[in-house]
Amino acid sequence: MNPTACILIIGNEILSGRTQDANIQFLAQNLGKLGINLQEIRVIPDQEALIVHTVNETRKKFSHVITTGGIGPTHDDITAPSIAKAFGVPWEIHEESFKILEAHFRPGEFNTPRQRMATLPRGAIPIRNPISAAPGFSMDNVHVLAGVPEIMRAMFLELAPHLSKGAPIVSRTWYAFGMSEGQIAEKLEEIQSAFPTLDIGSYPFKLQDQRKGVALVVKGHNENQVKNAAEQICQLIADFGLTPHEGEPTAKEASKI
Structure with missing residues (x-):
């Protein structure tokens, strides 16, 4: 059987109607090309307990769980620490990502909020971000991408070669x-x-x-x-x-x- 996938869209702005999701179609089409059956899409708010529960539920049910949103520098970007809690590991500075981001910003601009974007769950594998340097990451079969469409697409193209695949959908x-x-x-x-x-x-x-x-x-x-x-x-x-x-x-x- 082909691998399966679930998309978790994380963000209060989606549920409030302030922002229209622009990522589902791209992900659905490209997962199909990889022979990965997209079986479920959920939209959940920026609430730690709900993110932890949903990630732990879906990662047992599907071959791949792809999340979008909530990995920026602000206080309400809580996806990464929530994923860490779901896996029961610390949320800590990832040295390689820290160095990449530090080199990306001009001297004095890599402040504490921006350093949040180099803070990943222990054991996470970074997903390269060729647009703005701040990485996504994978934890086992959970793949965490940005919510900004241009950045999400670039991250997914970096991730795609590493996903388990099946027969493409015709x-x-x-x-x-x-x-x-x-x-x-x-x-x-x-x-x-x-x-x-x-x-x-x-x-x-x-x-x-x-x-x-x-x-x-x-x-x-x-x-x-x-x-x-x-x-x-x-x-x-x-x-x-x-x-x-x-x-x-x-x-x-x-x-x-």
């Missing part, structure tokens, strides 16, 4: 204008029943020019099964007298309704 999409979900639901269910190991979904869309339709997506690890199911989906659309189009319905313009 995806095919067909769509048609003028198609409704109720129209094709019964036949689509028959295709799903014929391919129980695949993930088949229907997604309504509306373009800026007001055209509407449904995109039918099939995903799985077996390329031949995905290909066969996609061919049946294409035929399903044609059987309703509609024109099937392969690919996403101009993804940049489409929005779900």
Whole structure:
């Protein structure tokens, strides 16, 4: 079986609505490319007890736990010390990370708050940060990344080669204008029943020019099964007298309704 993953988004600003998460899509897509099945996403506040409990629960359940947020220099950045508590180890200065950060800042700027970013759980393996030098880190199967999207993405690319992987997820999409979900639901269910190991979904869309339709997506690890199911989906659309189009319905313009 392929490895599994859970994403923990840590931050009061997400739960309050002040900040919109911009990391889930990137992580989901890239985990899929690595053959890692993303099975759960949780959003939790900056509360030590809840972070400790959630990390200890999920690291036993999934192959990988990826956290985002809460590793900056301010008082409310408590992810790193909470991870230390979850693993029962001290939260202490990591000498190599300290030296990297000290060299990154100009003399006199590497103050006490910034030194927090070089303070890691004992035994943590730093994840390089090519953007702003402050590292993420891994503790066993828990991988702690920044919340800032640009930095998170750079950290993940550094981390990716070290993750246990599986067969990549293969995806095919067909769509048609003028198609409704109720129209094709019964036949689509028959295709799903014929391919129980695949993930088949229907997604309504509306373009800026007001055209509407449904995109039918099939995903799985077996390329031949995905290909066969996609061919049946294409035929399903044609059987309703509609024109099937392969690919996403101009993804940049489409929005779900």
